[in-house]
Amino acid sequence: MSDRIWVPPTEWERGVQEIEPTTRTRQLEDGRVMSESRLTLSPEWMDELWKGYRCAACLEQQIEAFPEVCRAPWCSYPIKAEQTRQMQIDFVGQQPNPMTGFSLERELEHLERVRHEKKPLMTVPKKIT
Numbered sequence: 001m002s003d004r005i006w007v008p009p010t011e012w013e014r015g016v017q018e019i020e021p022t023t024r025t026r027q028l029e030d031g032r033v034m035s036e037s038r039l040t041l042s043p044e045w046m047d048e049l050w051k052g053y054r055c056a057a058c059l060e061q062q063i064e065a066f067p068e069v070c071r072a073p074w075c076s077y078p079i080k081a082e083q084t085r086q087m088q089i090d091f092v093g094q095q096p097n098p099m100t101g102f103s104l105e106r107e108l109e110h111l112e113r114v115r116h117e118k119k120p121l122m123t124v125p126k127k128i129t
């Protein structure tokens with residue numbers, strides 16, 4: 001029997017499954033350099049992030065999807081303008097994306113086609129008579 005009183009996990013503990021420091025840094029617009037941590041978030045939180053119900057900067061839950069700015073007074077991250085783009089950078093590979101291989105193939109196919117369609121610019125040398 002444990003003498004510790006069981007405390008239900010906080011919202012944060014449930015949402016953030018793992019935090020590992022990375023060597024990656026990010027330069028802020030004002031010139032400061034921040035080192036980044038890799039967060040492993042629960043599928044629920046990831047879902048909320050993609051739907052705009054959670055701020056990608058401070059992970060505060062939002063009342064409405066994609067508000068103009070984060071509702072946390074210490075954050076005010078421009079969720080509506082920035083979040084989707086930022087997440088595509090930060091969480092690349094973490095979102096289920098079955099299209100990746102397919103679109104790469106299409107890209108190559110497209111390049112191949114363009115190359116074949118290109119009319120060869122041939123200059124026939126004039127015979128000097």
Ligand SMILES: [Zn+2]
Pocket residue numbers: 055056057058059060070071072075076077
């Ligand atoms: Zn925020």
